[in-house]
Amino acid sequence: MWQGEILAGIAGLCGGAVVAVALAAFIIELGIIPRFAGITHTANHIFLYENCLMLGSFLGNLIYIYHLSVPFGKIFAGVTGFFFGMFLGGWIIALVEVVNVFAVMARRLGLKKGIGWIVICIAVGKTLGSLFQFFIA
Structure with a gap:
């Protein structure tokens, strides 16, 4: 057995x-x-x-x-989740940078300015979506 x-x-x-x-x-x-x-x-x-x-x-x-289970409490879980999110976000942005998604998108859409705002909006949307899923869904 x-x-x-x-x-x-x-x-x-x-x-x-x-x-x-x-x-x-x-x-x-x-x-x-x-x-x-x-x-x-x-x-x-x-x-x-x-x-x-x-x-x-x-x-x-x-x-x-x-x-x-890791018995360190909710505060440790929150801090760990924060760092997991930073790692995942950094990994996604680095992956996007490696495959040049923003350069291709800007060229196809004819963007000359505002790419920084697009990146910030993507990050804010990802954060809000994660918070929505974590707290509401």
Whole structure:
């Protein structure tokens, strides 16, 4: 009986590790981590960033798969959610920058000014939508 649970645990652990490494490889391959390191002038810590990315995605998978709870209270959950949101927003903006979505959109729409306002409106809309989903829906 307990041998099946051990086997399922090992399979889940390996599956989480594969997903974490694949996510980290995708983010690293797109050049998002080196871009963040270049912007913050901390390129000498790039391996630390990559290791933290893999560890965070691996632990996130473990928490999600095994429904683990982190007993630090609502304030910790709020602060953690805030940082998750900042990471996700930064990742989305970096991904958009890598594929040059705004440059293509501005060229096709003939925009010369106001691209900064478009980015701000997208960020505000994303934030309001997330708050709506979190508090109301």
